[in-house]
Amino acid sequence: MSGIEILQIWVAAFFTLAIFSFLYKDNPFFKLAEHVFAGLSAGYYVGLVWKSIILQQLWYPMMAGEWLLVFPAMLGALMFARLVPKISWVSRVSLAFVMGTTAGVFLVSQLNGMILPQMQATMLPLVLSEGAGATLMALVMVIGVISTLIYFYFSKEHTGALGVTAKVGVWFIMIAFGAHFGYTVMARVSLLIGRVNFLYEDWLGTFLLIF
Amino acid sequence: MFDRRWIYLLVALAVIFPLIVPATFKVHITPEARQLFDAIEALPDSSIVMLTFDYYPSTLAETEPISVAALHHLFRKDCRVLTMTTIPLGGPSIAERVTRALAKEHGKVYGVDYVNLGFKYNYVAVLKGMGTSIEAIYPMDNSSTPLSELPMMESIRNYDDISFIFVVSDNAIVDYWISIVNAEYATPVGIGVTAVSAPKYYAFISSGQVTGLLGGMKGAAEYERLVKAEGMALKGMAMQSLVHLLIIALVIIGNIGFFASRRARRRATA
Amino acid sequence: MRRVAPVIIAFLSGFVTVISFCFNPDKTVLGGIEPRVLSWVTIVGGFTLLLGVVSITRVNWQAVHRKKEGWPYKFLTLVAMYVMAVPAMLPSSWSPLFGDAEGSIYDWLFMHIDAPMMGTMFAMLAFYIASAAYRAFRARNPESTLLLAAAVLVMLWRVPMGEAFLRLFGENVPGFINTYLMNGVNAAVQRGIVIGAALGAASMSLRIMLGIERTYMGKG
Numbered sequence: 001m002s003g004i005e006i007l008q009i010w011v012a013a014f015f016t017l018a019i020f021s022f023l024y025k026d027n028p029f030f031k032l033a034e035h036v037f038a039g040l041s042a043g044y045y046v047g048l049v050w051k052s053i054i055l056q057q058l059w060y061p062m063m064a065g066e067w068l069l070v071f072p073a074m075l076g077a078l079m080f081a082r083l084v085p086k087i088s089w090v091s092r093v094s095l096a097f098v099m100g101t102t103a104g105v106f107l108v109s110q111l112n113g114m115i116l117p118q119m120q121a122t123m124l125p126l127v128l129s130e131g132a133g134a135t136l137m138a139l140v141m142v143i144g145v146i147s148t149l150i151y152f153y154f155s156k157e158h159t160g161a162l163g164v165t166a167k168v169g170v171w172f173i174m175i176a177f178g179a180h181f182g183y184t185v186m187a188r189v190s191l192l193i194g195r196v197n198f199l200y201e202d203w204l205g206t207f208l209l210i211f
Numbered sequence: 212m213f214d215r216r217w218i219y220l221l222v223a224l225a226v227i228f229p230l231i232v233p234a235t236f237k238v239h240i241t242p243e244a245r246q247l248f249d250a251i252e253a254l255p256d257s258s259i260v261m262l263t264f265d266y267y268p269s270t271l272a273e274t275e276p277i278s279v280a281a282l283h284h285l286f287r288k289d290c291r292v293l294t295m296t297t298i299p300l301g302g303p304s305i306a307e308r309v310t311r312a313l314a315k316e317h318g319k320v321y322g323v324d325y326v327n328l329g330f331k332y333n334y335v336a337v338l339k340g341m342g343t344s345i346e347a348i349y350p351m352d353n354s355s356t357p358l359s360e361l362p363m364m365e366s367i368r369n370y371d372d373i374s375f376i377f378v379v380s381d382n383a384i385v386d387y388w389i390s391i392v393n394a395e396y397a398t399p400v401g402i403g404v405t406a407v408s409a410p411k412y413y414a415f416i417s418s419g420q421v422t423g424l425l426g427g428m429k430g431a432a433e434y435e436r437l438v439k440a441e442g443m444a445l446k447g448m449a450m451q452s453l454v455h456l457l458i459i460a461l462v463i464i465g466n467i468g469f470f471a472s473r474r475a476r477r478r479a480t481a
Numbered sequence: 482m483r484r485v486a487p488v489i490i491a492f493l494s495g496f497v498t499v500i501s502f503c504f505n506p507d508k509t510v511l512g513g514i515e516p517r518v519l520s521w522v523t524i525v526g527g528f529t530l531l532l533g534v535v536s537i538t539r540v541n542w543q544a545v546h547r548k549k550e551g552w553p554y555k556f557l558t559l560v561a562m563y564v565m566a567v568p569a570m571l572p573s574s575w576s577p578l579f580g581d582a583e584g585s586i587y588d589w590l591f592m593h594i595d596a597p598m599m600g601t602m603f604a605m606l607a608f609y610i611a612s613a614a615y616r617a618f619r620a621r622n623p624e625s626t627l628l629l630a631a632a633v634l635v636m637l638w639r640v641p642m643g644e645a646f647l648r649l650f651g652e653n654v655p656g657f658i659n660t661y662l663m664n665g666v667n668a669a670v671q672r673g674i675v676i677g678a679a680l681g682a683a684s685m686s687l688r689i690m691l692g693i694e695r696t697y698m699g700k701g
Contacts, residue, residue, distance in 0.1 A: 008592075011594060016600075018598075020604075022605065032557065036557060036558070039559060040594060042534050042565075043562040043590075044591055046534050047566055048530070049528070050570045052331060052527070053524055055355065057527075060350070072521040076524060076525045077528070079525070080531075083539075089698075093486060095697060095698065096487035096491040101518055101519065103687075105336065105391065107683055107687060107690070113393070113420075114390045114394075117420055118675055119676065136665075137661070137664070137665055141665070142669075143669070144668075144669020145670075147673075149673045149677060152673070152677050171624065172670050173670050175662070175666045177628055177670075178634075179410055179662060180407075181631075181635075182631065182632040182638075183426065185610055185632075186427050186428070187406035187427055188610050190273045191270065191600060192604040193428070193454075194273075196230070196450075197447070200227065200230045268591075269600055270603065307583070331523045332524075332530065333523050333526040339498070340516050348516075348520050354582070410663070412671075413663050413667055413668040414669075427639075429639045448640065449641075451639075451640050452640040452643060453642070454611075455642075457611070461614055462633065466620055469619045
């Protein structure tokens with residue numbers, strides 16, 4: 001392992017421990033790490049936009065003769081009008097272009113790619129020839145989807161048949177949220193494993209080399 | 212009630228202990244992981260597969276092992292791999308580093324066996340736009356080489372030329388790979404996601420919109436086992452097990468305390 | 482003008498993408514316009530990232546200039562930002578330290594400072610979730626008992642030690658959890674939520690296109 005590799009492990013370990021120090025209490029090391037993090041992340045965006053948008057999508061193609069790209073470049077520049085209160089409304093033009101296009105894609109994709117296929121997959125025959133297990137699964141799916149949708153339907157008071165269905169929905173939702181909680185625990189623990197493994201294997205490993 | 216920092220200490224010890232005393236466990240394969248593996252196995256050799264790096268550095272421990280195992284599988288099958296990311300913070304750097312390292316290991320050549328498209332802003336527009344023309348959205352690859360100069364890209368125009376999309380993600384971008392790309396262009400989508408998002412995507416397994424699902428580090432461990440490439444995920448299973456058992460023990464102790472104090476309160480009021 | 486023009490632009494750009502769903506991009510003009518519009522969106526949208534960076538600079542510089550509380554930290558944010566950004570914008574042909582390739586300042590700072598910190602921030606949540614599980618996860622009523630039981634089962638099922646424990650009660654127990662809990666009850670609820678959320682997203686998209694929803698424009 002070279003000196004520079006050891007240095008980069010120590011730098012990463014310092015900032016890792018500085019963030020972890022917040023578990024004990026807020027302190028200057030955490031504050032330092034937090035502010036460096038904010039700065040570096042913002043700096044990363046600048047580098048990214050410079051390369052992937054300004055150079056790759058605007059400058060190089062325009063140099064190759066694609067002059068129509070002047071329009072998106074101008075729309076992008078208009079965004080900065082937001083920083084000047086008197087003309088900040090001008091930035092709405094660019095924003096409206098982005099919002100409108102995104103909304104158009106969204107509208108079609110939500111209807112065509114989410115609502116219809118998900119509804120279609122729920123329209124199941126309730127008695128299946130594959131056996132009791134398949135029939136039970138179909139029942140769980142149909143009752144679960146309908147009762148969940150009804151639980152989140154707030155335009156009518158949950159009384160009578162609606163109330164009973166919503167109550168069934170709560171049971172379904174509680175089981176699903178429980179499963180979700182179990183998975184969330186798993187996710188957070190995995191991330192901790194990643195950092196602890198780095199400190200134990202990589203950082204402590206350098207101690208053997210140094211001392 | 213004791214100081215919560217004692218709990219923090221217990222959690223830290225539960226993670227560190229298996230590192231000091233290593234242990235290996237058998238990881239059972241779920242049908243969802245098997246489905247994803249089989250779908251890739253069934254692809255003809257040298258098929259074009261898109262592998263996405265739609266995750267932030269914050270979830271590397273969960274997602275990177277999935278990407279690594281996927282690349283082992285794809286390169287061994289001689290698939291041609293097209294990588295990209297929709298994540299602005301770190302996505303391009305991670306995609307570049309992981310793909311180049313694995314390509315080197317498998318002796319793959321950039322531009323011939325794999326291409327990294329990099330990042331473009333607004334994932335909805337990116338995903339939709341690539342349906343007509345990848346080059347319209349990505350005129351150049353991540354290293355600013357025009358796509359027209361890369362031999363592999365000669366036969367790739369849009370999703371019609373891609374046999375399978377392997378999405379590795381830690382956020383809701385998966386929804387759009389399903390609702391835009393799979394729904395409109397019928398390209399099969401397999402997903403490897405963080406454990407937090409995994410429960411949601413079970414709904415898309417039975418609807419047939421997703422071909423296989425890997426959930427979190429356990430999903431990564433399953434795939435590592437399937438492709439016989441032991442990595443960080445399989446190693447992490449011992450630590451993961453111990454912390455889960457600790458948390459379950461804490462829940463049980465907390466509930467025993469809760470019921471004991473409730474009983475004492477009831478007795479006192481009776 | 483200040484409000485009507487953006488509404489018209491939002492409608493037209495949305496309309497093009499919706500209607501082009503029905504047209505072949507290779508054989509029709511309208512279908513052919515769509516990829517161009519989408520590539521323009523990726524360009525224009527990217528400028529919002531820069532706008533955010535300018536805002537950060539402004540806010541932090543004002544705090545430094547006026548020597549507000551904690552100003553040295555704000556100064557550090559500015560230094561970190563420019564140390565990261567400036568070398569990334571210089572051509573790599575000048576020095577391997579410039580640009581964004583492996584070995585550059587940009588890549589080094591990201592891989593060895595930014596990425597580890599980001600990972601650590603989220604890793605800390607493991608401690609908080611363990612503490613919360615001990616303090617707040619109670620079987621107070623039938624609903625919370627269901628939640629707790631499902632969580633415990635899934636936590637056991639998703640790790641090898643727990644799965645081995647579950648197999649003591651029957652070889653099929655893990656398979657049962659996968660089939661009936663995850664692919665059954667969980668998938669049904671997630672589907673209900675997905676359908677509900679998609680209906681909301683579709684109606685919001687329509688509201689934006691028709692100019693009913695204008696909050697993104699801000700005041701004035």
